Amino acid sequence: MTYYSEHAKVWVSVDVIIFGFDEGKLKVLIGRRQMDPGRGEWSLYGGFVAANEGIDECASRTLKELTGLRNLYMRQVGAFGSVDRDPGERVVSIAYYALINVKDYDEKLRKEHQAEWVDINQLPPLYSDHNEMVRQAQRRMRQKMRTEPIGFRLLPDLFTLTQLQRLYEAVGGQEIDKRNFRKRIKEMGFIEKTELIDKLSSKRGAALYRFNKRVYNEDPNFKL
Amino acid sequence: MTYYSEHAKVWVSVDVIIFGFDEGKLKVLIGRRQMDPGRGEWSLYGGFVAANEGIDECASRTLKELTGLRNLYMRQVGAFGSVDRDPGERVVSIAYYALINVKDYDEKLRKEHQAEWVDINQLPPLYSDHNEMVRQAQRRMRQKMRTEPIGFRLLPDLFTLTQLQRLYEAVGGQEIDKRNFRKRIKEMGFIEKTELIDKLSSKRGAALYRFNKRVYNEDPNFKL
DNA sequence: TCAAAAGTGTTAGATTTACACCCATGA
DNA sequence: TCATGGGTGTAAATCTAACACTTTTGA
Numbered sequence: 197m198t199y200y201s202e203h204a205k206v207w208v209s210v211d212v213i214i215f216g217f218d219e220g221k222l223k224v225l226i227g228r229r230q231m232d233p234g235r236g237e238w239s240l241y242g243g244f245v246a247a248n249e250g251i252d253e254c255a256s257r258t259l260k261e262l263t264g265l266r267n268l269y270m271r272q273v274g275a276f277g278s279v280d281r282d283p284g285e286r287v288v289s290i291a292y293y294a295l296i297n298v299k300d301y302d303e304k305l306r307k308e309h310q311a312e313w314v315d316i317n318q319l320p321p322l323y324s325d326h327n328e329m330v331r332q333a334q335r336r337m338r339q340k341m342r343t344e345p346i347g348f349r350l351l352p353d354l355f356t357l358t359q360l361q362r363l364y365e366a367v368g369g370q371e372i373d374k375r376n377f378r379k380r381i382k383e384m385g386f387i388e389k390t391e392l393i394d395k396l397s398s399k400r401g402a403a404l405y406r407f408n409k410r411v412y413n414e415d416p417n418f419k420l
Numbered sequence: 421m422t423y424y425s426e427h428a429k430v431w432v433s434v435d436v437i438i439f440g441f442d443e444g445k446l447k448v449l450i451g452r453r454q455m456d457p458g459r460g461e462w463s464l465y466g467g468f469v470a471a472n473e474g475i476d477e478c479a480s481r482t483l484k485e486l487t488g489l490r491n492l493y494m495r496q497v498g499a500f501g502s503v504d505r506d507p508g509e510r511v512v513s514i515a516y517y518a519l520i521n522v523k524d525y526d527e528k529l530r531k532e533h534q535a536e537w538v539d540i541n542q543l544p545p546l547y548s549d550h551n552e553m554v555r556q557a558q559r560r561m562r563q564k565m566r567t568e569p570i571g572f573r574l575l576p577d578l579f580t581l582t583q584l585q586r587l588y589e590a591v592g593g594q595e596i597d598k599r600n601f602r603k604r605i606k607e608m609g610f611i612e613k614t615e616l617i618d619k620l621s622s623k624r625g626a627a628l629y630r631f632n633k634r635v636y637n638e639d640p641n642f643k644l
Numbered sequence: 645t646c647a648a649a650a651g652t653g654t655t656a657g658a659t660t661t662a663c664a665c666c667c668a669t670g671a
Numbered sequence: 672t673c674a675t676g677g678g679t680g681t682a683a684a685t686c687t688a689a690c691a692c693t694t695t696t697g698a
Contacts, residue, residue, distance in 0.1 A: 198508070198509075199455075199456060199457060199508040199509050200431050200468065200508065200509055200511070203431055203468035203470075204431075204468070204469075204470055204471040205429035205430055205431050205432075206429055206430070206431075206432050206469065206471065207424050207427055207428075207429050207430075208429075208430050208432060208501070208512050231423075232423060233423060244424065244427035244428070245428075245430065245501065245512070246427075246428055247428040247430065247510060248503060249503065250501055250502045250503045251499060251501030251502075251512060252501070252502075253503075272498050272499065274496050274498050274499065275475055275496065275498065275499040275514045277432070277469065277474055277475030277476070277514070278474045278475075278476075279472060279473065279474045279477075284422070284423040284424065285422075285423050285424055286471060287424070288432050288469070288475060288512070288514075290499045290501070290512075356650090357650085357651090358649075358650075373688070373689075373690085374650090374651085374652095375651090375652070375653075375689095375690085375691095376687080376688070376689085378651080378652080379652095379653090397649075398648070398649040398650065398695090398696090399647085399648065399649070399650095399695070399696040399697045399698085400648080400649060400650055400651090400694070400695040400696055400697090401649095401650080401695080401696080402649075402650060402651090403650085403651090580677090581677085581678090582676075582677075597661075597662075597663085598677090598678085598679095599662095599663085599664095599678090599679070599680075600660080600661070600662085602678080602679080603679095603680090619669095621676075622668090622669085622675065622676040622677065623668070623669040623670045623671080623674090623675060623676070623677095624667070624668040624669050624670090624675080624676065624677055624678090625668080625669080625676095625677080626676075626677060626678090627677085627678090
């Protein structure tokens, strides 16, 4: 308290936009707010930044608490700090987005937290400025996905090209030509075909692919 | 203090990366830090967020105090919040970048604040994580400039095409072909040729252009 | 046998890049 | 008269977008 004591301190929190991909839709994990003010409203998950905790750590901790998963792909969206954004007190909140494979999220844990996957295009009004946070997170994620292959984080380790295409369509918000898409995938090189066949989603069966991180790292080129 | 009192509060500050363009170089306004800890080190300008002040307002106020200018183009870069980023206390800082026309900045005011324009490629080590803030601000600004004509904020109202090209080169970090550049400018439509001639930078004289905001707003397309 | 999803190439058009010379003027 | 920066067009190459049919197999 020796240096800046004449200035005001404020609460700083972190809110996380957790993206998942399921049933061909981009989804966000939301829940009912468990504290006042706003108890019971739809809300993102978040937590307060502790005195001895960096903001990235706080986001990781929040994600871990909610999903049980560590080392999720996570990026900062930005700080939200209007004076009256929180109805209770002055809180500056820093939004992060994270990508998870829906199937990695233990259903029991999800229910314990009363968390729900909701289509990003069907979100209800959320607490405070959380809808705006989601919009910005989506823009950010879409932009990132154009230049880095982060989308794999939303899929199982093995996936079909149609799944991958649906993912890009859901994120980009528009349909993609199948042949052009597959042509681009082939050019990338770091999306490997395996010998495995997925028989669940079609009668004929579709080849399963995987993301080869090593190849990607050696060959740092990318375009959607 | 009724809702979140069990959580810790921290100081929140704003740091501004002020970009200028002069002598064909992209420059940043820095100064000597006027407070402890770190007094005398090279630093960005910043200020603490007051209890009754939003973070964007805080950034505007900081810019106004330093430059005397209002309504500068300004965008948030993001929040910086490692526990030990500030050597004195726990401070979460939110970085913003702003664009100003160097000639709009009153020299007297600049000297009063002991502020200096420094080539972004020649920056000295700055206080705390300010170098990293500058790097991120530059990436952000470069990216933005590819899709929106924000560069005009760094130039006088009237400018020659060569000036404009040098600006894009400085921001993009690479040379641009003169004919291709001018071809693109013509296609844009919202960069208007005036009848005025600049005789300062060449013997022959160069046509002066201006950015027509109205035309731009009616025709929301853009590419570098 | 048929419905449903997988898989596969080519072509036209659009965009991007490379490139060189003449012009006007002040010193 | 010459050095300096201003100004202009074309052609090749690359990238992007549009487009339709055959295959496999479970129901």
